[in-house]
Amino acid sequence: MKKRFERIFLIVMDSVGIGEAPDAKEFGDEGANTLGSIAEAFNGLHVPELEKLGLGKIAPLKGVKNVPTPLASYGIMQEASLGKDTMTGHWEIMGLHITKPFQVFPDGFPTELLEQLKSETGRGIIGNKVASGTEILDELGEEHVKTGDLIVYTSADSVLQIAAHEEVVPLEELYDICEKARKLTLAPEYMVGRVIARPFVGEPGKWKRTANRHDYALKPFGRTVMNTLEDAGLASIALGKISDIYDGEGVTKAVRTTSNEDGMDKLAEQINTSFEGLCFLNLVDFDALYGHRRDVIGYGEAIMAFDQRLGEILPQLGDEDLLIVTADHGNDPTHTGTDHTREYVPLLVYNKGIKPVNLGKRRTFADIGATVADNFQVERPSNGTSFLTELKPE
Structure with a gap:
């Protein structure tokens, strides 16, 4: 039987949630609504392409019309896994169900772990708290440059981040340090989802994080749809931080990106390349630059910029291409704290x-992973229900 679609392009708008999930209260996220809050802050979002696709049919959003005949099929998804982080959301998209949330360290990392890291790297450690990546550079960047001590910090997410100036700690050394940290945090009591290298450059008052970030994720706890595509000889192309999120598992080609704009450029390049299979893009700026920083204006502007790029991409898609646009969790920039929010996507x-x-x-x-597997006639994941048969020809 012939595959329905030769290529599936999957875009994850990182953290672009669309209203509190039924269990939001258990996560402290009652009332969270990333898109809704941004639309209110702008007194109406101008997203004509998403509007035409049917965004306004999913939920009421100020400024977004509920068009009678959308161009796309539309719906809403609830996360089944026990978590609201990037890895949990992405792993679930590709068929896994995470029943035990990754460890978080709201009071910093245990002394024993840091002592082991100091011993293995020969460098001191400063920071060790929950912090915004830009603020901690303002606070500790100068001390780091003087001493060579590593800036270690975390967030409300399950991450251990290590920041270092590229002229103080060479990139290769920083990456080696992060690999050591990753090994240490495989112990159950320290098991974080990701260790992240956060290189930066500049001088006091003018620090700038570079594009040389590298994530050291856990390997998925089981096989994903990406593995089955790879096994079947099909493409499983990872754009942006997708390869890092799955630790390279099931990835046939990895392409790094430096921003949402660059991500859309790389997507356009893949659309104009011949392949059969999946092309999976994560647009991280929504989350990293605006959600966690509670920058509602920057977030809204980024959504409108994405909408414009989407308008350029849609006409390039062929008759046998399927485009899926979704998110992995919420991050309401008007909500308390700086953490992700438990939302529908x-x-x-x-x-x-x-x-x-x-x-x-x-x-x-x-359900997305199940649909991808169904389309390419590979083994379906044990979780999820395909909606392929609901997509009827005109």
Whole structure:
């Protein structure tokens, strides 16, 4: 039987949630609504492309019309896994169900762990607290440059981040340090989702993080749909931080990106390249630059910029291409704190030849993975229900 679509392009708008999930209270996220809050702050969002696709049919959003005949099928997805971080969301999208949340360290990392890290690296450690990446550079950057001590910090997410100036700690050394930290944090009591190298340059008052960030993620706890695509000889192309999120598992080609704009450029390049399989893009700026920093204006502007780029991408898609646009969690920039928010995520599914339908309320992000597997006739994940048969030709 012929595959329905030769290529599936999957865009994850990192942290672009669309309203509190039913269990939001358990996560301290009652009332969170990333898109809704941003639309209110702007007194209406101008996103004509997302509007045409059917974003306004998913939930009421100020300034976004509920068009009678959208171009895409539309729905909403609830996360089944116990977490609201990037890895949990992405792993679930590709078919896994995470029942035990990754460790978080709101009071900093245990002394025993840091002593081991000092011993293995020969460098001191400063920081060791929850902090914004830019603020901690303002606070400790100068001390780091003088002493060579590593700036170690975390967030409300399950991460251990190590910042170092590229002229003080060469990149290769920083990467080696992060690999050592990754090994140490495989112990159950320290198990963080990701260790992140955060290189920077500049001088006091003018610090700038570089694009040489590198994530050291845990390997997925099971096989994902990406593994089955790779096994079947199909493409599983990872754009942006996708390869890091899955620790390279099931990735046939990895392409790094430096921003949302660069991510959309790289997506356009893949659209104009011949392949059969999946192309998976994460747009991290929404989350990293605006959500965690509670920058509602920057976030809204980034969404509108993405919408404009989406308008350029849509006409490039062929008859046998399927586009899926979704998110991995929320990060309401008007919510208390600086953490992700437990929300529903939007689901938009576009092909110029299919009749738009309401895909309803999906009970797990894994429905996307199941649909991808179903389309390419590879083994389906144990979680998720394919919506491929709901996508009927016009």
